[in-house]
Amino acid sequence: MKKLFFSTVAALCLASGASAQDRTDFRVAWSIYVGWMPWGYLEDSGIMDKWADKYSIDVEIVQINDYIESINQYTAGQFDGVSATNMDTLSIPAGGGVDTTALIVGDYSNGNDAVILKGDGDLKSLSGMPVNLVELSVSHYLLARGLDSVGLSEADLDSVINTSDADMIAAFATDDVQAVVTWNPLVSSILEDPKATKLFDSSDIPGEIIDLMVVNTETLAANPDFGKALVGAWYEVMGLMAAGDEEVLSAMAEASGTDLAGYQAQLASTEMFYDPAAAVSFTSDAALPDTMVSVAEFLFDKGILGEGAPSADFVGVAYPDGTVTGDENNVMFRFDTTYMQMAADGAL
Numbered sequence: 423m424k425k426l427f428f429s430t431v432a433a434l435c436l437a438s439g440a441s442a443q444d445r446t447d448f449r450v451a452w453s454i455y456v457g458w459m460p461w462g463y464l465e466d467s468g469i470m471d472k473w474a475d476k477y478s479i480d481v482e483i484v485q486i487n488d489y490i491e492s493i494n495q496y497t498a499g500q501f502d503g504v505s506a507t508n509m510d511t512l513s514i515p516a517g518g519g520v521d522t523t524a525l526i527v528g529d530y531s532n533g534n535d536a537v538i539l540k541g542d543g544d545l546k547s548l549s550g551m552p553v554n555l556v557e558l559s560v561s562h563y564l565l566a567r568g569l570d571s572v573g574l575s576e577a578d579l580d581s582v583i584n585t586s587d588a589d590m591i592a593a594f595a596t597d598d599v600q601a602v603v604t605w606n607p608l609v610s611s612i613l614e615d616p617k618a619t620k621l622f623d624s625s626d627i628p629g630e631i632i633d634l635m636v637v638n639t640e641t642l643a644a645n646p647d648f649g650k651a652l653v654g655a656w657y658e659v660m661g662l663m664a665a666g667d668e669e670v671l672s673a674m675a676e677a678s679g680t681d682l683a684g685y686q687a688q689l690a691s692t693e694m695f696y697d698p699a700a701a702v703s704f705t706s707d708a709a710l711p712d713t714m715v716s717v718a719e720f721l722f723d724k725g726i727l728g729e730g731a732p733s734a735d736f737v738g739v740a741y742p743d744g745t746v747t748g749d750e751n752n753v754m755f756r757f758d759t760t761y762m763q764m765a766a767d768g769a770l
Contacts, residue, residue, distance in 0.1 A: 448479065450637070451504045452504070455633065456689060457692050458528070464659060477650055493510055502648065505634070509631070513727060523756045524755070524758065525634075525762075526656055531692065532692060534605055535605045537601070553565060555603040556587055568621065590602055607680055624691075629713060657770075671685060702742075702759045705742060740753050741757050
């Protein structure tokens, strides 16, 4: 890793254009996933409005049904933030030249993402078989990690078939689909099929599939109240969830298409960081840079680490201690614990 020898925030504040400054209206996007259901609840309950009012701003939280489309819209500048995984943040906005900050490290998948076979078998059974997944997403990464664990690679498959998350359940129900890789709540629904067999899941690679709220770095630097409002609202809901508030959890369950028991089962396979101090600790751990290097290598191998990326080091990723993996002259992805630490300190 290389050291970042200047203050990122200070440099960005100086570089921020007038378009990012003195703003009062912001928009963030999210999509259905167990760890991101709080964003819908924040909007519907008025908690987001309460925190936005505290800082004299307005924050609109918009649900987008297609996960990858939500990230594409953020990358195109239609939103100031989006719920995304570490891998998809690196490949789409950061790889596309949009400087992006992980404002909230919400959880890591600890069983929510899974490789599922129709019928009996194991990972080696996938040899010569087509597999449906959201291509070049964390599902693709999970499949690669699973195959590698039994000495196989994607080349041993018949094919990988790109399938939208919105179509995954229907696809598995057809005779043509033999295996899928997806995430909750889709995993839970598919596993209700008595023919479905889970072969591998994210608990086999803990801490590698990380669920975030990422925001435009320049916008955050010029508008710190935007970050404070988002983080304050998020951890208010985390407190309610940690306390087991059934009204809150039931609302999230219904919004995700399940019941309270179903949603609690999904939470059981999610390492949620209800305590901001826990999120800070995870984000500051030395394991994170190693994970991001592995992710960058996977993306480069698939040819999706930015257009014309010459190596896996193409995009620089900065960490809370100032270190950087990848190109320190092309830092486009930043893990910043500043605002989570404010929440931990009761300073919001």
